[in-house]
Amino acid sequence: MPIALIDGNNFYVSCERVFNPKxxxxxxxxxxxxxxxxxxxxNEVKALGVKMGTPWFQMQDLARQHGxxxxxxxxxxxxxxxxxxxxxxxxxxxxQEIYSIDECFLGLDGFENYDLVxxxxxxxxxxRRWVGIPVCVxxxxxxxxxxxxxxxxxxxxxxADGVCxxxxxxxxxxxxxxxxxxxxxxxxxxxxxxxxxxDRGIHSVEALRRADPKTIRREFSVVVERTVLELNAIPCxxxxxxxxxxxQIMSSRSLGNYVYDLAPLKEAxxxxxxxxxxxxxxxxxxxxxxxxxxxxxxxxxxxxxxxKGLTIPLPEPSGDTLYLTRAALWGLRRIYRPGFAxxxxxxxxxxxxxATNKQASLFCTHRENDRLMEVIDRANAIWGxxxxxxxxxxxxxxxxxxxxxxSPQYTTHWEQLPVAI
DNA sequence: CTATAACTCTCAA
DNA sequence: CTAACGTTGAGAGTTATAG
Numbered sequence: 447m448p449i450a451l452i453d454g455n456n457f458y459v460s461c462e463r464v465f466n467p468k469x470x471x472x473x474x475x476x477x478x479x480x481x482x483x484x485x486x487x488x489n490e491v492k493a494l495g496v497k498m499g500t501p502w503f504q505m506q507d508l509a510r511q512h513g514x515x516x517x518x519x520x521x522x523x524x525x526x527x528x529x530x531x532x533x534x535x536x537x538x539x540x541x542q543e544i545y546s547i548d549e550c551f552l553g554l555d556g557f558e559n560y561d562l563v564x565x566x567x568x569x570x571x572x573x574r575r576w577v578g579i580p581v582c583v584x585x586x587x588x589x590x591x592x593x594x595x596x597x598x599x600x601x602x603x604x605x606a607d608g609v610c611x612x613x614x615x616x617x618x619x620x621x622x623x624x625x626x627x628x629x630x631x632x633x634x635x636x637x638x639x640x641x642x643x644x645d646r647g648i649h650s651v652e653a654l655r656r657a658d659p660k661t662i663r664r665e666f667s668v669v670v671e672r673t674v675l676e677l678n679a680i681p682c683x684x685x686x687x688x689x690x691x692x693x694q695i696m697s698s699r700s701l702g703n704y705v706y707d708l709a710p711l712k713e714a715x716x717x718x719x720x721x722x723x724x725x726x727x728x729x730x731x732x733x734x735x736x737x738x739x740x741x742x743x744x745x746x747x748x749x750x751x752x753x754k755g756l757t758i759p760l761p762e763p764s765g766d767t768l769y770l771t772r773a774a775l776w777g778l779r780r781i782y783r784p785g786f787a788x789x790x791x792x793x794x795x796x797x798x799x800x801a802t803n804k805q806a807s808l809f810c811t812h813r814e815n816d817r818l819m820e821v822i823d824r825a826n827a828i829w830g831x832x833x834x835x836x837x838x839x840x841x842x843x844x845x846x847x848x849x850x851x852x853s854p855q856y857t858t859h860w861e862q863l864p865v866a867i
Numbered sequence: 868c869t870a871t872a873a874c875t876c877t878c879a880a
Numbered sequence: 881c882t883a884a885c886g887t888t889g890a891g892a893g894t895t896a897t898a899g
Contacts, residue, residue, distance in 0.1 A: 478886035
């Protein structure tokens with residue numbers, strides 16, 4: 447019955463601090479791809495009022511004033527740290543759902559005879575000691591409540607010391623606590639729903655919990671109804687131990703600089719196809735359609751805007767990078783218009799199906815380069831993405847994203863380890 | 868008219 | 881010096897379209 451939600455504190459910042467302890471106690475932000483927006487903030491930065499998603503260029507003055515350290519995101523490092531953290535946490539329950547890079551649910555059925563708070567404190571200290579990452583733990587009867595409990599743990603509400611176990615609270619204590627939390631903190635209640643709920647006088651979590659599920663369903667949706675039930679300790683969401691295969695795989699990025707010509711766009715699109723196709727094969731799927739899109743910078747309203755995508759059905763589902771690249775570039779040539787400053791390009795693999803029982807086309811003549819793909823994937827797994835790649839991905843790469851403030855890939859690249867002299 | 872496809876909106880980390 | 885604003889995935893609900 448009880449569920450724990452373990453979440454890394456300011457995860458990306460914490461990862462950086464493990465390898466650069468000088469950042470401890472100082473204001474630090476980690477920026478999104480292309481060094482665009484803040485996607486992780488240390489407590490010191492949050493205290494300065496910097497919101498999630500603030501563009502880096504808008505906080506430069508503040509950064510200078512307070513000596514904020516900004517870092518490009520280093521996903522190789524974060525993914526590796528995440529794996530370590532998840533592996534430690536997996537020791538605490540046979541029932542683990544890895545929900546995102548920095549959080550997981552643990553089902554605690556069968557732990558009724560344990561003191562769950564002690565169990566949770568043990569997780570915290572072991573992750574801290576073995577991985578170096580500080581985490582908080584929320585415990586409650588449902589996923590939605592455990593997310594909320596985690597929020598309480600992070601904010602040190604209800605006397606929490608990194609762990610908040612809502613099941614220990616009496617009904618009145620619980621009501622009183624939930625009445626102090628804004629409804630927008632609830633998992634699944636975003637800005638839009640918060641406003642609509644507020645219009646109906648529902649401002650606090652407690653108010654939403656007390657709402658009539660049927661009315662909520664009528665006025666909102668099944669999703670919100672489920673949320674209400676979950677807030678009432680009625681589980682509607684189960685722990686998914688095994689991640690199901692993705693239904694679509696997307697690869698898109700902002701370009702490092704504005705791009706005007708078709709040639710660099712082709713390189714970028716070919717590169718994105720290679721990334722997505724690698725993930726596709728890793729989950730044993732083939733794609734039935736591929737979508738390609740390009741667009742100018744929507745934030746520059748005074749510049750001529752253009753945004754176009756094209757979905758290309760494939761005669762036969764494929765996992766072949768070269769075949770998928772040809773299809774994507776065919777589409778790109780059709781949507782490309784000269785005279786625009788392109789800022790972003792992307793591709794989506796869709797209509798995914800199992801590679802093992804692939805539906806072959808009667809008329810399709812192309813042959814899958816299965817063996818070639820296997821070799822490419824293995825080489826790139828050993829020596830890094832892009833070691834073996836198609837010529838279509840280009841050499842000069844004038845379009846690659848900016849990552850000017852990146853820390854070394856301490857855990858995955860020997861040559862990037864600082865050498866003590 | 869129904870079933871499905873395509874598209875839009877919302878949310879999350 | 882200036883200009884500079886993320887990525888990926890899911891699900892529900894709505895609208896368009898085919899038969």
